[in-house]
Amino acid sequence: MESILRNEASEQRLLSIDLSPEVFREEGHKIIDEIATLISSIRNHAVTPAPTPGSLQEKLPATMPLAGMDPSSVMTETWNLLLENSLFNSHPRFWGYITSSPAPTGILGDLMASAINSNCGAFVLAPIATKIEKQTIQWLGSFIGFPAGGGVMVSGGNMANFIGFLAARKAKANWDIRKLGLHVLQGKWRVYTSAETHTWINKAVDLFGLGLDSIRWIPVDTHQKMSLSLLEKSIEEDKRQGFVPLMIIGTAGSVGTGAVDSLKQIGDLCKKYDCWFHVDGAYGGFAAALPELKGLFAGIELADSVAIDPHKWLYSPLEAGCALVKDPSVLTDAFSFHPVYYNFESKEEIQTNFYESGLQNSRGFRALKVWLEFRHLGAEGHMQLIREDIQLAKRFFELLKETREIEAFTQHLSITTFRYKPHGIDRESGQEYLNKLNQTLLDRLQAGGQVFPSNAVLDDNFLLRTCIVNFRTRFSDLKEFLSIVLNEGRLIHEQMQKANGNTLS
């Protein structure tokens, strides 16, 4: 082996994972063609075949392959495996959680990014990629009307919110937190956030050492906005007891209902109590771009940091999140270290090295797809798509309100919540029954493959929920969804009544 290398490796290695240009071209074209076919025939597919883990196991290799196989067979097999056993959020009837249909330009952006393989940790390693990331961050700020002095692309909403949280922690610590850690403040910090906040805040206070006790969950009002009076009362009480208000989180598009908190008033309270103002706009922040919604988002410009996810409402393929900050130095303060083995200090011009602005050192080129999508459709095009998603949700809500057997609950941005409520079941005394019915209904809908909603829980009511961040959805899809809900709902109600020994009137 050694002798062979000595003789031959100068000009040729013994084995390669490389593909010849011919094979790469052939395999690449094949996959591109398959994707084109999938995109254009997506309505012929189930949203998901909803397979069980066990049924999938036998479709995979039994053990780690020791020998290789020809790339063409691997690619074909793999594509078919994915095609037959995946949930498609590119389907026009996928409205679950908050994952958008991926824009085809974004898919091609990911292909280019992967081929160039820029390591966006440092400018010297990724010159044009770093510039494109910087520009993408600026555009995202401009788009939503937030004066972003800086920011960083991240994997998604959790990480984008974590960045804001960690920037706050560092900026507000009046001791050397990097050196001494968190124990100095003796658990006195308090974080104020709506009871409807996404679970990122639970993860954040846990991982970053404050503990769940540091969260003050502020109830929402009847419009699902954080109650300002209860917020201020909570802060005042905490201060009296010697706690230190660290930050207030404004949610701009809550995960459950899409509600947007009163950002202007929260910003004013942050000023009054010297708190960091973070806005979780991972989903809803994009709607701030619409002139007709400027009032709803007024105050977002007061934030110190904003989380916003292009893979939510700019239709980027996963992963694309972004943390925006007003003052770029808060990121380097929180994240910058300078190991001796990096030669990234600029000698002449100022260079941005993104490894100093977040948790990652090596970083992929997430910005490219977002930047491409902005260029392909323009900001006004994106505004129009967001506007249409919202209009569809509003029309759907109107339709639900007019429908007997449906109880429509909320409609904010592009999220609508409702439940199936059969005749004769009281919403108060029948809550448990209705929750069970709608949970069963959701399970069947999600497994049925025709549509894919998810759920919200509001005042202990289990609700169906559609979040339209889907440029392929048409109103006819929502009408069809409603008729499926009614059919399935009636069926389940009947079964539950029978099981309870009742007959339907």
Next chain:
Amino acid sequence: MESILRNEASEQRLLSIDLSPEVFREEGHKIIDEIATLISSIRNHAVTPAPTPGSLQEKLPATMPLAGMDPSSVMTETWNLLLENSLFNSHPRFWGYITSSPAPTGILGDLMASAINSNCGAFVLAPIATKIEKQTIQWLGSFIGFPAGGGVMVSGGNMANFIGFLAARKAKANWDIRKLGLHVLQGKWRVYTSAETHTWINKAVDLFGLGLDSIRWIPVDTHQKMSLSLLEKSIEEDKRQGFVPLMIIGTAGSVGTGAVDSLKQIGDLCKKYDCWFHVDGAYGGFAAALPELKGLFAGIELADSVAIDPHKWLYSPLEAGCALVKDPSVLTDAFSFHPVYYNFESKEEIQTNFYESGLQNSRGFRALKVWLEFRHLGAEGHMQLIREDIQLAKRFFELLKETREIEAFTQHLSITTFRYKPHGIDRESGQEYLNKLNQTLLDRLQAGGQVFPSNAVLDDNFLLRTCIVNFRTRFSDLKEFLSIVLNEGRLIHEQMQKANGNTLS
């Protein structure tokens, strides 16, 4: 607007970011062809054109585009922009830091993953993707001989190491750390790690609330391994002073020199002192697969957690990191929350929902490229590639040792360190001069475009460093590199002597 929607949106939206199958096919083929050409002509490109930030600014749009443009022009413009202004780690002469050349099968894997857009946070959202991720994790464990009970794919080395760190923190806290946070232990935890550890550990203790004071930097011995005697001495001293040893980190392939700590002995100390044993094998861990190196990595199987990065030595495109753990429950203990708006609880079979195993909730499909590469080349193929990278590094080191004007320092795994040392400069008294010379040399090499090494700092000596995780590198590339080093080194020495008013003898 509203009226138009009411009339027409049932069957057609006003605007779409979609591409027709014809356009997608055409643009996709174009990019695939460009990538094939790049791959096959990579030697004709500079490793990097080393542009300045200012020179790139004018190549970008001046402002956020309001209107869109046709996708074909955007794609062509963008590809050319990337091609002309990027550093290529796919170049056979890129040996900087630890980023591998991306495998073409991995690039096609990223394309498929982006098109399917699986959200790998939950099984129902990503059925086959979740299974493939689970299998990839198992294969990675098998490959390196670590009995992985579980794990999670992450963005890279920082995150993979963070996962191990956070699992340790949770497992070793004897109070309700999630509820109360970190202040309870009053800064008593201590973390033991080699002085050569990657900066992830600085970020970890900072972000996760222990503070830099919690790190005990253990000096390395003359073979760049963490000194076991100093390690144990440090633990004993800390215990006497009332500190609590939390974890010991074994580095399996240090970032500077590639040294592998004595894992077996560290594992024994972890047992003795009831510490968590984490191995940072982000780069070097893969070499544990080679039978001829089993001795070097003996003890890796004792670890509680291991970080390993397929984008380092399995030639995956960015991003692909992986955290492996022996006991899968440590991940759910550390990361699992169950928000009411998730309907992910399995009703029948046990399902893996990866959002419960790490920091992210929404997650891309990183495993696919790694899984594809394993299938394409097989485990034995990957072992062979790693073996060849190491052999090249060894041969290069031998060549360096035989070369006058070169001082060869270290060679571990596929990393080699050395410096240019002109005749007549003493290594002790001339250290400052040599450091300046080699720093200048590195800057010129990195900007020159012919080769791309990086640096290490060893005993205050500034060294050149090559890390071969590159399936395209041949020995002739390294010979050529040496002659460039000698030419440039002589030139710089001459210039420095002149500037000092000396003439060369």
